[in-house]
Amino acid sequence: MTTITSRTASDDGTQPSENAALPRNPGMPLDMGWVNRVHSNRSAIERRAAALPARRTVKKEWQAAWLLRAITCIDLTTLAGDDTPGNVRRLCAKARQPVRQEILDALGFEQLTVGAVCVYHQFVATSVEALQGTLIPVAAVSTGFPAGLNAFEQKLQEITASVKAGAREIDIVISRQHVLTGNWQELYAEVQAYRAACGEAHLKTILATHELATLRNVGMASLVCMMAGADFIKTSTGKEPVNATLPVGLVMVRAVRDYYEQTGYKVGFKPAGGIRTAKASLDWLALIKEELGNEWLNNHLFRFGASGLLSDIERQLAHFVTGQYAAAYENPLV
Numbered sequence: 001m002t003t004i005t006s007r008t009a010s011d012d013g014t015q016p017s018e019n020a021a022l023p024r025n026p027g028m029p030l031d032m033g034w035v036n037r038v039h040s041n042r043s044a045i046e047r048r049a050a051a052l053p054a055r056r057t058v059k060k061e062w063q064a065a066w067l068l069r070a071i072t073c074i075d076l077t078t079l080a081g082d083d084t085p086g087n088v089r090r091l092c093a094k095a096r097q098p099v100r101q102e103i104l105d106a107l108g109f110e111q112l113t114v115g116a117v118c119v120y121h122q123f124v125a126t127s128v129e130a131l132q133g134t135l136i137p138v139a140a141v142s143t144g145f146p147a148g149l150n151a152f153e154q155k156l157q158e159i160t161a162s163v164k165a166g167a168r169e170i171d172i173v174i175s176r177q178h179v180l181t182g183n184w185q186e187l188y189a190e191v192q193a194y195r196a197a198c199g200e201a202h203l204k205t206i207l208a209t210h211e212l213a214t215l216r217n218v219g220m221a222s223l224v225c226m227m228a229g230a231d232f233i234k235t236s237t238g239k240e241p242v243n244a245t246l247p248v249g250l251v252m253v254r255a256v257r258d259y260y261e262q263t264g265y266k267v268g269f270k271p272a273g274g275i276r277t278a279k280a281s282l283d284w285l286a287l288i289k290e291e292l293g294n295e296w297l298n299n300h301l302f303r304f305g306a307s308g309l310l311s312d313i314e315r316q317l318a319h320f321v322t323g324q325y326a327a328a329y330e331n332p333l334v
């Protein structure tokens with residue numbers, strides 16, 4: 001029997017390199033020379049993104065292992081206006097035991113958990129309580145999520161309150177206007193202030209890429225957020241009309257790679273919004289493997305922000321074990 005926790009997992013039968021002692025990105029002074037050198041060739045990026053799923057299909061015998069790995073990287077999310085303590089507690093129960101035990105037993109695994117539970121500030125305390133006794137961190141969306149148009153002081157207070165309530169990860173939204181007006185200094189300053197307000201909690205910066213107008217802006221904003229000390233860069237809120245897409249993901253992971261090559265610091269990447277199928281999760285894992293390598297294929301450096309993905313992965317795993325598809329209601333999320 002093998003135990004997979006939110007801190008360990010294997011992707012293709014081999015043990016991954018662990019990042020337990022990963023040094024946290026401290027950030028660096030804003031380097032506008034580097035930011036201005038960012039370029040993006042949309043048609044080349046789209047071609048490369050379109051070719052990825054075809055180029056790298058996961059062999060059938062490894063698919064279950066890859067899907068288990070995907071589960072350990074999920075930020076299991078509920079961000080709905082009708083969230084209640086009850087449905088948040090049920091989500092946390094699912095985070096503790098994301099796959100039915102008989103399926104895990106059949107696959108030869110003892111235990112696994114998701115990467116984190118992601119909620120609004122209002123439900124941080126409920127989630128922390130419901131996850132007691134586990135290593136699963138609670139992530140809070142913050143800074144006026146999703147539009148990010150609250151007063152700046154209010155945004156800082158929101159971060160402080162979530163950290164105080166026990167959130168170990170803070171998913172902030174950037175001010176899109178700073179990107180759209182080319183005010184990179186302001187973007188850098190706000191993200192630096194968010195990082196300071198987070199203290200020990202890890203900072204994920206949501207770019208809301210669909211609202212940034214160009215892929216070049218996505219690349220530049222990614223870089224500025226990392227220079228300001230982001231622990232993760234994240235594509236979307238899940239509330240934009242278009243959320244995580246492979247072309248945007250490609251631009252962001254290449255920014256992560258450049259930042260690592262220049263500074264030696266590994267920053268995490270989180271595609272979020274609209275990722276609902278096991279197949280899509282494999283495409284994203286393939287992107288990470290090809291562009292960043294196996295070192296990024298764990299939940300210290302990669303997460304899916306997803307509310308519905310787990311149901312389909314569990315369904316595929318059940319099929320892998322039984323040869324039959326369960327109805328969606330047999331794998332309820334909450």
Ligand SMILES: O=C[C@H](O)COP(=O)(O)O
Pocket residue numbers: 077079118236237238239272273274275305306307308309
């Ligand atoms: O950060 C996570 C997203 O809000 C989840 O979006 P989704 O409901 O489309 O999976």
